[in-house]
Amino acid sequence: MMTLTVYADSTPNPYKVTILLESLGLDYDLVHLDFSKNEQKTPEFLKINPNGKVPVLVDDGFTVIESGAILMHLAEKHGRFLPKDVQKKSETLQWLMWQMAGLGPVFGQLLVFAVAFGNEMPRATKRYQAEVLRLLSVLNSGLEGKDWVAAGEHTNADMAIWPWVRMTERAQIPLVDMPNLKRWYERLGQMDAYITGVEILGDKPEETRMKGFFGATVGVGS
Amino acid sequence: MMTLTVYADSTPNPYKVTILLESLGLDYDLVHLDFSKNEQKTPEFLKINPNGKVPVLVDDGFTVIESGAILMHLAEKHGRFLPKDVQKKSETLQWLMWQMAGLGPVFGQLLVFAVAFGNEMPRATKRYQAEVLRLLSVLNSGLEGKDWVAAGEHTNADMAIWPWVRMTERAQIPLVDMPNLKRWYERLGQMDAYITGVEILGDKPEETRMKGFFGATVGVGS
Numbered sequence: 001m002m003t004l005t006v007y008a009d010s011t012p013n014p015y016k017v018t019i020l021l022e023s024l025g026l027d028y029d030l031v032h033l034d035f036s037k038n039e040q041k042t043p044e045f046l047k048i049n050p051n052g053k054v055p056v057l058v059d060d061g062f063t064v065i066e067s068g069a070i071l072m073h074l075a076e077k078h079g080r081f082l083p084k085d086v087q088k089k090s091e092t093l094q095w096l097m098w099q100m101a102g103l104g105p106v107f108g109q110l111l112v113f114a115v116a117f118g119n120e121m122p123r124a125t126k127r128y129q130a131e132v133l134r135l136l137s138v139l140n141s142g143l144e145g146k147d148w149v150a151a152g153e154h155t156n157a158d159m160a161i162w163p164w165v166r167m168t169e170r171a172q173i174p175l176v177d178m179p180n181l182k183r184w185y186e187r188l189g190q191m192d193a194y195i196t197g198v199e200i201l202g203d204k205p206e207e208t209r210m211k212g213f214f215g216a217t218v219g220v221g222s
Numbered sequence: 223m224m225t226l227t228v229y230a231d232s233t234p235n236p237y238k239v240t241i242l243l244e245s246l247g248l249d250y251d252l253v254h255l256d257f258s259k260n261e262q263k264t265p266e267f268l269k270i271n272p273n274g275k276v277p278v279l280v281d282d283g284f285t286v287i288e289s290g291a292i293l294m295h296l297a298e299k300h301g302r303f304l305p306k307d308v309q310k311k312s313e314t315l316q317w318l319m320w321q322m323a324g325l326g327p328v329f330g331q332l333l334v335f336a337v338a339f340g341n342e343m344p345r346a347t348k349r350y351q352a353e354v355l356r357l358l359s360v361l362n363s364g365l366e367g368k369d370w371v372a373a374g375e376h377t378n379a380d381m382a383i384w385p386w387v388r389m390t391e392r393a394q395i396p397l398v399d400m401p402n403l404k405r406w407y408e409r410l411g412q413m414d415a416y417i418t419g420v421e422i423l424g425d426k427p428e429e430t431r432m433k434g435f436f437g438a439t440v441g442v443g444s
Contacts, residue, residue: 051320051360062309066319073312087284090295097288097322098273105327113346121343124335138273 004028007048007056009035010202012163013067013104014055019159019197020071024078030200068100071156081156088151095142095150095157103139103164106131111171136168136178143180147187162188163198170203226250229270229278231257232424234385235289235326236277241381241419242293246300252422290322293378303378310373317364317372317379325361325386328353333393358390358400365402369409384410385420392425 006021006028008014021028033039033054040052049056049065057064057073064070072093075082083089110128119125139161142149150157165185168175175182188194228243228250230236243250255261255276262274271278271287279286279295286292294315297304305311332350341347361383365371372379387407390397397404410416 050363051324051357062312064312064316066316066323068319068323069312069316072315077308086299090284090286090291093294094286094288094291097290100319100323101288101290101327102273105323109331112349117345121346123339124343124346127334135273141272 002060003058004060005031005058007031007033007045007054007058008201009033009040009054010204011035011054012107012167013053014201015163015166015198016067016156016160017055017057017070017074018200019162019193020074020081020156022193022196022200023154023159024074024080026078032201036204066100068096068160071096071160075156081154081159083151083153083155085151088153092150092155092157095155096160099157099160099164103132103135103161106135107164107167111167114171132168132173136165136175136181139165140175140178140181143184146180147184149184158184158188162194166198224282225280226282227253227280229253229255229267229276229280230423231255231262231276232426233257233276234329234389235275236423237385237388237420238289238378238382239277239279239292239296240422241384241415242296242303242378244415244418244422245376245381246296246302248300254423258426288322290318290382293318293382297378303376303381305373305375305377307373310375314372314377314379317377318382321379321382321386325354325357325383328357329386329389333389336393354390354395358387358397358403361387362397362400362403365406368402369406371406380406380410384416388420 004021004026006014006017008018008030009032018030033045035054039045040049040054046052048058048063051065053065055067055070057070059073059077064073072082082092106128110125110132113119113121113125113128117124139149146152148154148158149161162185165181166189175185226243226248228236228239230240230252231254240252255267257276261267262271262276268274270280270285273287275287277289277292279292281295281299286295294304304314328350332347332354335341335343335347335350339346361371368374370376370380371383384407387403388411397407
């Protein structure tokens with residue numbers, strides 16, 4: 001019997017995987033690790049992922065780390081949410097890489113400096129705020145006249161990016177002057193796989209500490 | 223006639239692409255943009271890559287952004303440096319994603335706080351120093367008993383990671399207690415494609431400002 005096990009916490013990168021699994025209609029087991037208790041750094045978990053991060057997918061005994069690699073593995077295996085046409089496939093992967101190397105790490109650092117460091121280094125916080133807004137603006141332009149991020153169809157690039165755009169809502173960063181992004185974000189947020197993919201993991205209460213802070217300092221309206 | 227054009231600066235992400243192109247023995251045109259003159263942000267270049275970053279590959283009129291997506295595009299197109307076996311291909315992509323989402327962004331932030339911000343926020347600098355060393359240590363463990371990062375063969379994961387490990391040498395971060403990483407790094411550095419891939423782009427003189435700084439503060443021996 002084939003089994004799928006996902007190791008996850010209530011954070012954007014694991015949401016990508018549950019959204020894809022829900023979109024594919026697959027059954028899977030969930031192992032919830034709590035980052036705030038350092039459960040990603042136990043000796044047992046480091047045997048599964050020596051890099052000490054979630055998500056991890058174990059697909060019938062084969063371990064896949066890194067959310068971007070998990071999305072590609074599942075999409076290629078099931079032949080869905082990744083176009084076969086060479087240029088459309090590349091366009092999908094380009095936006096996936098843009099998220100993995102850009103929006104995700106930069107937004108992650110913003111949360112570190114704003115929340116974990118309590119904005120005690122405002123120059124650093126501002127640097128990441130500006131870069132998050134720049135990246136969101138690039139995405140907004142990319143979505144001009146389009147329903148999906150890449151390839152004119154629903155791909156794993158949408159699933160990789162959406163959970164990080166969702167963090168703007170959690171952090172009360174208003175998507176002012178980004179009508180394409182707002183429209184795309186809200187439409188996907190009404191799809192069953194996106195709703196269930198988030199609900200099954202829940203949210204971290206710590207994020208509420210961001211509220212107000214960003215609304216007061218980003219300064220791009222409401 | 224097919225043409226390949228690479229937009230690049232003298233930095234690790236573009237080296238990945240020139241190393242792969244040299245490994246494939248392909249001819250290509252090089253457009254050198256100087257980041258210190260903001261040449262990645264001109265209106266002309268933003269038409270090619272709205273994200274304003276290098277490398278960019280234009281493959282016979284088809285534009286590919288993000289170094290990780292360029293490596294995958296070229297490797298899949300030419301059927302080399304990316305295994306066809308499902309698990310080996312995934313293992314290669316996992317390490318590529320690990321570099322794109324982890325080692326690259328974290329090392330990049332370390333350079334920002336150490337060099338651009340002149341270490342005026344030492345808590346931030348230390349945070350990235352510690353994370354770079356943790357990631358290098360994970361890589362060193364992954365290379366135990368192995369000649370290549372992934373799949374038991376030379377893949378684009380080696381080409382993605384090597385230029386960032388090279389930055390440890392530029393920054394004088396000694397690879398103490400990382401014998402597997404040191405052996406792999408030095409062996410690849412003697413291969414023609416790696417030598418030429420770097421030489422064709424050159425090095426940024428600004429990096430010399432890191433010297434001494436890291437040797438004095440990392441504190442992991444020599």
